[in-house]
Amino acid sequence: MAFDPSCAGRTYPPSAPYEVGREKIREFATAIGDHSPACRDPAAARRLGHPDVIAPPTFPAVLTFAAGRVAIQDPEVGLDYSRVVHGEQRFVASRPVHAGDVLVGVTSIETARQVAGNDLLTTRCDVSTVDGEHVVTAYSTLVARAIAGS
Amino acid sequence: MSAPRHADVEIGDRLPELALPLHRDDLVRYAGASGDFNPIHWNERFAREVGLPDVIAHGMLTMAGAARVVTDWTGDPGTVVEYGVRFTRPVVVPDPGGAVLVVTGEVTGKRDDGTVVVTLTATSAGEKVLAQARAVVRLT
Numbered sequence: 001m002a003f004d005p006s007c008a009g010r011t012y013p014p015s016a017p018y019e020v021g022r023e024k025i026r027e028f029a030t031a032i033g034d035h036s037p038a039c040r041d042p043a044a045a046r047r048l049g050h051p052d053v054i055a056p057p058t059f060p061a062v063l064t065f066a067a068g069r070v071a072i073q074d075p076e077v078g079l080d081y082s083r084v085v086h087g088e089q090r091f092v093a094s095r096p097v098h099a100g101d102v103l104v105g106v107t108s109i110e111t112a113r114q115v116a117g118n119d120l121l122t123t124r125c126d127v128s129t130v131d132g133e134h135v136v137t138a139y140s141t142l143v144a145r146a147i148a149g150s
Numbered sequence: 151m152s153a154p155r156h157a158d159v160e161i162g163d164r165l166p167e168l169a170l171p172l173h174r175d176d177l178v179r180y181a182g183a184s185g186d187f188n189p190i191h192w193n194e195r196f197a198r199e200v201g202l203p204d205v206i207a208h209g210m211l212t213m214a215g216a217a218r219v220v221t222d223w224t225g226d227p228g229t230v231v232e233y234g235v236r237f238t239r240p241v242v243v244p245d246p247g248g249a250v251l252v253v254t255g256e257v258t259g260k261r262d263d264g265t266v267v268v269t270l271t272a273t274s275a276g277e278k279v280l281a282q283a284r285a286v287v288r289l290t
Binding site: 031092 | 170176179180182183184185186200209210211213214215217218221225226227228230231232233234235236237240282285
């Protein structure tokens, strides 16, 4: 299995729909120590203008991490996951994710490069509602570290 | 604390600093909530086998914790419209003891579209663990 930089531009089929629940948002907010009422109490979220409880800004990773496996595990991409560390992450949101959203992620390979023996794979996951409204795009760079001594 | 208003915020304003303790149970909780069960985040033996000094925190947990400096400031997690980081160093979480993530934020940009740019720093054990950590924040 060898890393193939020519895989850049490849796009994968949409992920299965992910239904965002209030309790999942609460669980995630608790796990990151975010005690915002807007993540827990629908009335508090509505007072801030949101339709329901909203997810913290990095919550989309729950969905995009799973959706991105199609690229990371694509044998033609050839990323050696045992050597992978997370290099960069970025979210660009059209609006916050809220409870009740049913989301699909479309993963594509933005860039694939080899730098100083490291394999760098940047994926992009466009997250939209099943009705086609864009919610957030996540960019993720994974680095398969060079094998020592090679 | 009332939400900061775009008109009142100035470049150079500093956000209240946060010190976030991280212990092994926090990593396990994040693994469960996020679905990222990579054993480097909970299994010391495995972490050492792949060349790490010890169990390390999920990069995404560090990123999420750092964002709290911004969302605690605005009082609304929905105000973050863009957020990106580079992971420069792992946050090592020994047991016992754990780690402390120290996060600071400063307003480094103010735009006409009602947003400001906040640049974050995050350190653990005196070392920077994030670089180019920036959030674009919509204020009223």
